[in-house]
Amino acid sequence: MDSLITHSPALIVALPLVAAFAIPLISRAGYRARSTFSLVIFGLVTFLVAVLAVDVHSVGIRVYTFGATAAELALPGGYMVPVRIMFQVDGMSIFMGIIITTVTLAALIYSLHFLKGQTGQVRFYSLMMLLYTGMMGLAFTGDMFNLFVFLEIASIAGAGLAAYRTNMADALEGGFKYIVISAVSALMVLFAIGILYSQYNVLSIAALANYMQYTTLDMIALGLLGGAFVMKLAGVPLHMWAPDTYTVAPAGTTPMILAASYTSMYVLYRITFTLYGVHIDSTAIGWIVIVVGVLSMFIGVMMAVHQTDIKRMMAYHAISQGGYMLLGVGVGLAVLANPVALASYGRDAINGGVFHIINHVFYKALLFMTAEAIFFRIGTRDTNKMGGLARNMKWTAAFYIIGALAISGIPPLNGFASKLLIYETVLQFNPVLAVIAMFVSLVTLASFAKVFYSAFTGPEMPAYREVREVPKSMIIGMAILAACVIFFGIFPGLIVDNIVAPATEALINQAPYINAVMGAVP
Amino acid sequence: MTEHIPLDFPFLAAALLMGISFYIIIFKKNLIKLIMGVAMLAAGVNLFLVALGYRAGGGAPIYTGIPKETMVLPVPQALTLTSIVINVAVLALMLTMVIRIYRHTGSLDSEKSRKLKG
Amino acid sequence: MLSKIVRTVTNGFMPIIIIFGLYIIAHGHLTPGGGFQGGAVVVSGVVMLLVAFNSQELKKSLRERVLSIMESSGALIFIGLAFAGIGTVFAYNLLVGSPIFGHIPPTGPNPGDIWTGGVIPLMNFAVGLKVIAGLSAVVLALALFSSGEEVEE
Numbered sequence: 077m078d079s080l081i082t083h084s085p086a087l088i089v090a091l092p093l094v095a096a097f098a099i100p101l102i103s104r105a106g107y108r109a110r111s112t113f114s115l116v117i118f119g120l121v122t123f124l125v126a127v128l129a130v131d132v133h134s135v136g137i138r139v140y141t142f143g144a145t146a147a148e149l150a151l152p153g154g155y156m157v158p159v160r161i162m163f164q165v166d167g168m169s170i171f172m173g174i175i176i177t178t179v180t181l182a183a184l185i186y187s188l189h190f191l192k193g194q195t196g197q198v199r200f201y202s203l204m205m206l207l208y209t210g211m212m213g214l215a216f217t218g219d220m221f222n223l224f225v226f227l228e229i230a231s232i233a234g235a236g237l238a239a240y241r242t243n244m245a246d247a248l249e250g251g252f253k254y255i256v257i258s259a260v261s262a263l264m265v266l267f268a269i270g271i272l273y274s275q276y277n278v279l280s281i282a283a284l285a286n287y288m289q290y291t292t293l294d295m296i297a298l299g300l301l302g303g304a305f306v307m308k309l310a311g312v313p314l315h316m317w318a319p320d321t322y323t324v325a326p327a328g329t330t331p332m333i334l335a336a337s338y339t340s341m342y343v344l345y346r347i348t349f350t351l352y353g354v355h356i357d358s359t360a361i362g363w364i365v366i367v368v369g370v371l372s373m374f375i376g377v378m379m380a381v382h383q384t385d386i387k388r389m390m391a392y393h394a395i396s397q398g399g400y401m402l403l404g405v406g407v408g409l410a411v412l413a414n415p416v417a418l419a420s421y422g423r424d425a426i427n428g429g430v431f432h433i434i435n436h437v438f439y440k441a442l443l444f445m446t447a448e449a450i451f452f453r454i455g456t457r458d459t460n461k462m463g464g465l466a467r468n469m470k471w472t473a474a475f476y477i478i479g480a481l482a483i484s485g486i487p488p489l490n491g492f493a494s495k496l497l498i499y500e501t502v503l504q505f506n507p508v509l510a511v512i513a514m515f516v517s518l519v520t521l522a523s524f525a526k527v528f529y530s531a532f533t534g535p536e537m538p539a540y541r542e543v544r545e546v547p548k549s550m551i552i553g554m555a556i557l558a559a560c561v562i563f564f565g566i567f568p569g570l571i572v573d574n575i576v577a578p579a580t581e582a583l584i585n586q587a588p589y590i591n592a593v594m595g596a597v598p
Numbered sequence: 599m600t601e602h603i604p605l606d607f608p609f610l611a612a613a614l615l616m617g618i619s620f621y622i623i624i625f626k627k628n629l630i631k632l633i634m635g636v637a638m639l640a641a642g643v644n645l646f647l648v649a650l651g652y653r654a655g656g657g658a659p660i661y662t663g664i665p666k667e668t669m670v671l672p673v674p675q676a677l678t679l680t681s682i683v684i685n686v687a688v689l690a691l692m693l694t695m696v697i698r699i700y701r702h703t704g705s706l707d708s709e710k711s712r713k714l715k716g
Numbered sequence: 717m718l719s720k721i722v723r724t725v726t727n728g729f730m731p732i733i734i735i736f737g738l739y740i741i742a743h744g745h746l747t748p749g750g751g752f753q754g755g756a757v758v759v760s761g762v763v764m765l766l767v768a769f770n771s772q773e774l775k776k777s778l779r780e781r782v783l784s785i786m787e788s789s790g791a792l793i794f795i796g797l798a799f800a801g802i803g804t805v806f807a808y809n810l811l812v813g814s815p816i817f818g819h820i821p822p823t824g825p826n827p828g829d830i831w832t833g834g835v836i837p838l839m840n841f842a843v844g845l846k847v848i849a850g851l852s853a854v855v856l857a858l859a860l861f862s863s864g865e866e867v868e869e
Contacts, residue, residue, distance in 0.1 A: 086806035090795060097791035100784050143807045221677055228684045232691060239695055245702035252629075252695045259636050259688045260623065263643045266681055267616075270643070273674070274650045661821070662746045662828035683752050690854050697861050 082147050084128045085140040085163040088173070089213050091121055096205035103198045111188055114201050118184055125177045129170045133578055137166045137592040139218070150593040158280045158593055164218030166589060167578030171430070172215040172342045174575065175437050178560065179335045180208050183328030186445055186553030190327040190452065200240060200327075207233035207332055214339045218593070220269050220279050223343065224262060227308075230336050231258030237329040238321050250324035253317040254333075261304035268300040281351055282593035285586055290355040298356070301347050302364075308340035311402065312371040315395050319379075322391035323457070327448060328553060330387070331441030334394060338433055341398070345405060345583055349412075353586040362410025369402030370509060373516045381523045385457045386531065387447045389523065390440065393483065396516060397436045403513065404429025404498045405583075407505045412584070421501040426580045428497030431572060435490040435564060439482035442557040446476045449546045449554070450531070454539075459527055464536035468543045473532045475554045480528060482561050484521035490561050493568035608649035615642030627708045629696045633689065640685040647678045717770050726768040733761035741844035745833035751843025758844075759851040771859040778856060783849045790846030797835050797842065809834040 080087075095117040103110045132138055139148050140163040150158045165173075184204065210230025217223050235258065239251025273279060275294070276287045288294065303314075310318035318337070322330050348361060376396025383389040408426030411417040449472045450465065451457055466473040482489040485496075495517060503510040545551070564571050582589070615638055622635030651671035657664055659672035700706055717723070737758035744750030766774055801808030811818050811834040821832040830837075 083802060083806060090799070090806065094792065094795050097788050097795070101788045101792075140805075142805065143801075143809060144805055145808075147805050221680075225680060225684070228688070232684075232687060235691060242698055245699060248695050248699050248702065252692065252699065255688060255692055255695070256623075256632065256636060259685075259692075260639065262684075263636075263639050266677075267643050267646065270647045270650055270674070270677070273677075279673075658748065660747060661823075661825055664825050679752070686851075690858075693858065694861070697858070 080124070081127055081131050081138075083140075084124045084131075085138065085165055085216050086142070088121055088124050088128065089163075089209055089216065091117055091124075092205040092209045092212075096202045096209065099202050099205070100198050107197075110198070110201060114184060114205070117205075118181060122177055122181055125170075125173050128165065129174055132165055132167065132170045133574065137164060137588060139164050139592050151595060157278045157283050161222050162218040162280060162593065163216045164282065164589065164592065165216050166592075167580075167582035168342065168346070168430075169215050169582075171434070171575060171579040172339055173212060175434050176208065176211045176215065176335050176339065178556070179331045179437060179441050180204070182441065182445075182553045182556045183331050184553075185556070186328040186550050188549040189547040190448075190550065200237070203233045203236045203240075204329065204332065207237060207329075207336065210234075211332075211336055211339050214343060218281050220272065220281060220284065224265055224269060227265065227340075227343075228258075228262050230339070231255065231262060234258070234329075234333045234336050238325045238333060240326050240329070241324070244324070246320075247324040247326075250317075250320040250322075254321040257307055257314075257317045261307040264300050264304040268297040268304070271297045271300075280593065281346070282590045285351050285353055286590050286594050288352065288355055290352070294352075298347070298352060298361075302344065305340050305344040305347070306368060309337045309344065309398060310372075310395050311368045311398060312375045312395070315372065315376075318395055319388050319391040322394060322444070323385060323387040328445065330444040330448070331437070334440060334444070335437055337394075337398070338401075338437060341401065341433070348409065349583040350586045350589050358412040359410050362406050362408075362412070365402050365406030365409055366509065369399040369404075369406055370512055372396060372399030372402065374399075374512065377516045377519045377523070381519060384459050386450070386459050386462075386527060387444065387457055389459075389527065390443050390447060393520060393523070394436075394440050396520065397432070397440065397483065399516075400495070400498060400513065401429045401432045401436070403502060403509065404432060407502055407509075408580075408584075411505070417505075418584070421504045423580060423584065424497055425501035425505070426583060427572060427576055428494050428501060430579050430583075431497060431568075431576045432494040434571075434575075435482070435494045435561075438557050438560050438564070439479045439489075439491060442475055442554055442561060443479040443483070445550070445554045445557070446472050446479065449550055452546060452550070453543045459530050462531040462537075463534045463540070464532070465540065465543065466532040467536055468540070469545050471545055471551050471554075475558050476528065476532065478558050478561055480521075480524035482565070484524060485517050486521075488565045490564035490568065493565060493572075605652075605654070608645060608652075612642045612646035612649065615639070615645065629699065629706045629708055632708070633692050633696065636692070637685070637689055640681070640689075644678045644681055647674045647681070650674045717773070718768050722768050726764055730761055730765065733764070734758055737761070737848075738844075741840055742837070743828075743830065744840040745836050746828040746830065751840045752847050754840075755844045755847025755851065758848050759855060762852045763855055766855065766859050771856065771863055774856065775860065778852060780853070783853045786849035787846055787853070790842050790844075790849065793842040794839055794846070797839055801835075809836070811835050811838075 095114060099110055099113065102113050128138070139150055141147060141150055142161045144152065144160055150162060187200070207230055210226050210233055213226030214223060214230060217226060232255070235251045235255035238254050239248050241247040269279070271293050272284060275291070276284055278284055278287065307314040321333065325333055348356070373396050376392050376399060380389045380392035380396065383392065404425050408422045408429065411422040447457065449469070450462065453469065454462070456462070478489065482491040485491045499510050499513060502513060619635045619639035619642060622631060622638070626632060626635065651674035653668060653670050656668040656670040659669040659675070696706070703710070737754045740749035740757055741751060741754030744754070798807045801810045804810070817831055817833055817837055819829055819831045821829060
């Protein structure tokens, strides 16, 4: 059991890779063999993530060095810098790992029935496993170039999944925009990695943080990295790809591409808090993050109000809620150098922003799945054509209500807990920002209520009389997420103390991350 | 011969390539030109990485049959190789999507072939 | 399809190109080269075949099923070799010191001993296999697309 925990970071990333390449071979034995194989491997991976989470929260940072003589041996005898590729799992990494694994599990179960009758199903499951590998690699890695490789793996798999329905032209357009944006941002990341390597001659994040002196070239690298990852997480003003891509992705893959965007947000936090850490001018960088967050919140929700396509509306809301997370963590970043403010409200602001990530991914994934369920049954996403669906699709309507209440911040669901944390702390920092945040929340509730009235209630349309409920596998997928949404809303203190607080601690304090690799500073 | 080219020349060429490719990606409407812009950006970044490792008077970083004592840095060459492989896959994916978009909408203009608006 | 002279010369050249590509793959741990580079050389030979013959003709020789199995097995051999060292650490080079590929290379300039490198030459072969199969499939699919045919799966 102990060796399983030691090897679990590598196994969590390697087992889905094996599954992705073995699925074309196993599919020759039939459709059931492929589904069973995917579920078995993924069940194993979920168990390993749970075990690793318990271990990281109780013991501390876990380092895994690939190809060394022992897993934790970052600096073999006589070396001053780490030379091998490493995975470093701390509180924030395993937090993202939990989010990604839960969403992928729900998406995998949801997609089991969705694809009957579609061609190219083999490639669909392979791409889902590859996307999962890419995201987990991004969350766990401790090496800058490894970050680039996993970023590109996740982007290519995500674009392949978004453009999956090749018989529809808008799906191809969404996928094309995603791959162009991802390619440009990844090349900017590579340029920044080249700049950092040329100065310090190391590629490992902990070693770079140790040797960092904040020269002009480092500022250029920070700007490039920040711009590239704001592009990837769909922050305004670089958000143009997100509505198209989230709308056209099939089945359960929109939640996974959503999780990929928030993993890019995690990488942005890792670079700002851990790689640069104490050297940056935290007020200036914090205010830049806050401005991007407020713009995303406002523009996202304003564009969402007049959409008629249900998934496109939810995509704009995803942009807007991303602004909440940036606002919370930005406020924490702005007061990072000020210990009094940090202790009184800065830490809670980062708690709120980080807690909002997990809440948002769960309820937004639930909402996207209900929209896809409607599309599965009636073949259209236009809200003007829907009506009276609550009579026949009771489970879908119930899940939609749970998701809509959660996103608007209504107690006792989980959106309320994280939004309250953000409102309280941002109010102490700057009252104007809190007022904007509350206004955005009101408009969110209004737009979701409007869609609920038009799509689910109202007179029954004759075309939809025989519409039945969606298959059981899709209901189970949605139920997993709905259960998490309700549970996190009723016991927010439990989640914040056990899962979110270690993540915030890992962000604020870069010293344990560096010491785990470089040894204690003498 | 190599003494007459200033050592900054590859970096200027890489900057020029990246600048032209950003202009193409932002302002050009033809989809194939967009793909060419991304390919040029990749070429610029790869040139930058390889030029980082150069040490004056150095030879190839291998030991088989090489008489020189000074070598250029091998790590940026490994980074560039990985980047080239990844960009081959990305370009193949983009080209396939553009071929299918052309089949569906009959036009390579990014304004005319847009179906998703608003 | 091009003229008979071109087709005959292409048929004659193809083995030379394949052997050159395999040479680059096999000596990847000594001279510049390795899995991807050698695989790309072999695929350039396949492109030459595509230009000389019709893509419809080539589809009969390079069947999709064979390419798919080659690609998957190349990737699985690579990951399997990485898993083989899991007793110590994932991706541990366990063949160093053993008779297969296990010699220790001498320091300084030397004529090069092919039996060095441990697991790395074997991984080069796996990557070369995957690149040959994968890039041939991509090139063949693009050629078939452009000539108007749809490829399933």
